[in-house]
Amino acid sequence: MAEMSFSYPEMVGRNLGFVTAAEQERLRTAAVFVCGVGGMGGACVQSLVRAGVGRLAIADTDRFEVSNLNRQVFANLGTVGIDKVEATERALRAVNPELQLQTFGADWLDHLDAILPAYPVVVNGMDDLRAGLELYRRAREHGATVIDAYTSPLPSVTCVGPRDPRPEERLGFPTAGRALAELSPQMLDACKLREAEYVMTHSSSARHIDLGIAAEVFAGTRSRPSLAPMVITTGNLMAFEALGVILGRPSGAGPRGYFFDPWSGRVERPRVAPLAWLVKLFVRRELRRLLGGG
Numbered sequence: 001m002a003e004m005s006f007s008y009p010e011m012v013g014r015n016l017g018f019v020t021a022a023e024q025e026r027l028r029t030a031a032v033f034v035c036g037v038g039g040m041g042g043a044c045v046q047s048l049v050r051a052g053v054g055r056l057a058i059a060d061t062d063r064f065e066v067s068n069l070n071r072q073v074f075a076n077l078g079t080v081g082i083d084k085v086e087a088t089e090r091a092l093r094a095v096n097p098e099l100q101l102q103t104f105g106a107d108w109l110d111h112l113d114a115i116l117p118a119y120p121v122v123v124n125g126m127d128d129l130r131a132g133l134e135l136y137r138r139a140r141e142h143g144a145t146v147i148d149a150y151t152s153p154l155p156s157v158t159c160v161g162p163r164d165p166r167p168e169e170r171l172g173f174p175t176a177g178r179a180l181a182e183l184s185p186q187m188l189d190a191c192k193l194r195e196a197e198y199v200m201t202h203s204s205s206a207r208h209i210d211l212g213i214a215a216e217v218f219a220g221t222r223s224r225p226s227l228a229p230m231v232i233t234t235g236n237l238m239a240f241e242a243l244g245v246i247l248g249r250p251s252g253a254g255p256r257g258y259f260f261d262p263w264s265g266r267v268e269r270p271r272v273a274p275l276a277w278l279v280k281l282f283v284r285r286e287l288r289r290l291l292g293g294g
Contacts (some may be wrong), residue, residue: 006097012052023247024052030246031055033119033144035108035135037088038062039226040149041125042073043235046273048242049092056092057119059108060084071228073235078233092137116142121245123238124148127224129188133173134180136166147241151192151224152199153209154268156258157237157247165255173196193218193287200283202270203259215290233262248273 012024019027030053034045037060045058063083068075079087085103092099104111109131116122122144126132132148139146142163150156160167168176173191176184196218199205207223217223237260241253252258259268271279 008052008096008098010195011096011174015052019236019247026246027052028054030121031057031119032121032123032242032246033057033059033115034125035059035131036125036127037074037084038064038068038125039231040235040238041123042084042088043076043232044123044125044170044238044242045088045092046073046095047236047239049095049099051239051243052096053242053246054096054098057102057104057115058088059104060086060088061106061108067223071226071231073232075228090142106232108119112138113142113159116144120144121242122146123242125235125238128185129191133166133168133175133183136168137180140166145245147238147245148257149238150199150259151195152203152205152259153207153225153230155230155233155237155260155262156199156203156257157234157253158255159241159251159253160255167195167255170255171195187217197280197283197287199259200286201280203268204261204264205259206286208263211286211290215292218291219229229262234261 003138008028013190014232015024032053033053034041034056037045045056048056060083063081064072064075064079064087066080073089074091083105089101089103092101108114112135116139120143122135122139124132124135124146136146140162144189145162146160146161148158148167150158167173168191171194173194174187175191213222213225217224241251244251256270270276
């Protein structure tokens with residue numbers, strides 16, 4: 001088969017109409033850092049490259065496994081056992097060989113002070129809570145915007161600007177104001193429960209997950225369930241937010257974010273304070289029951 005020549009204008013030609021020619025040029029020169037390129041991050045970075053974003057940095061610490069095949073866009077039988085960064089780089093360059101791409105492995109946190117000034121838009125696709133806390137704190141120092149999602153059975157997205165409260169501040173994590181070196185496993189577990197409390201208070205997530213399985217996840221005896229449409233939809237919501245930041249369009253999510261219920265076709269936004277307070281009381285009782293606390 002004859003070797004195909006690549007043309008960036010031809011690749012992105014059908015973007016026009018959704019974006020102007022001037023906006024497409026902004027995407028070509030824009031810089032985005034995606035940390036975690038498995039589930040949500042992988043779906044997000046694929047959409048960013050196909051949208052024409054021209055400068056990327058990616059980071060991950062894992063290899064693809066058979067258990068990733070159910071949801072991660074770069075996982076296939078040919079990439080199982082291969083570092084996620086290596087496999088993702090290969091796939092992205094096969095879409096756009098002109099892509100300017102930096103890659104980082106397990107030591108990516110050591111490079112944040114160089115990464116964040118160069119990549120002012122960050123997509124957090126990690127499951128590592130401690131690393132996420134450091135990412136958010138350093139992003140504030142460097143003026144970077146962080147796009148993220150809740151740990152939820154529904155697709156969700158948040159967009160946290162440099163001046164916005166960090167999630168640990170907004171959700172009342174016990175880590176707020178503490179040095180990262182001081183954080184214990186118990187504190188990190190408490191953070192996960194605070195996030196679960198928020199998710200259950202402000203969305204219909206509890207209706208869409210087996211609560212018995214959720215209790216096993218909280219207890220650390222089971223891996224978190226993931227479903228391809230949920231994960232990939234979340235990644236694409238993240239991509240929309242990243243494109244919006246690059247193009248200067250208003251965020252549809254903001255720091256509090258929103259949830260999307262694909263089963264009903266509804267967007268679920270955070271509840272107003274008085275109602276949220278009442279719902280939270282019920283949620284806390286249910287979480288205690290699930291975790292065996294009465």
